Amino acid sequence: MLSFLAMSAPTEGGGGGSMLIQFAPIILIFLVFWFMIIRPQKKQQDQRKTMIEALKRGDEIVTSGGLFAKVRDVKGDRVVATIAEGVKVEISKQSITGVTAGE
Known part of the structure; x- marks a missing residue:
């Protein structure tokens, strides 16, 4: 039983870099989402607000x-x-x- 616990215990060292690599795709997806959807929508809202204020x-x-x-x-x-x-x-x-x- 103790050998099973020893095998499942996490090993030390080198874990910090791999965590960043694991989150890289999520960060990349968020950036693409931001530039493709949120940013143009905000620009469109600002143009509409300017148009309405200039009536x-x-x-x-x-x-x-x-x-x-x-x-x-x-x-x-x-x-x-x-x-x-x-x-x-x-x-x-x-x-x-x-x-x-x-x-």
């Missing part, structure tokens, strides 16, 4: 529902827009997906 009267917008409208007024987290002659709607800034400069 002004006269800009033509596209909403997530597919409505095209012209900005009449910007109020906090909402935009008052005209979608047809005499038809005004209040739109949440979160639902705006695109902006094209007004004429």
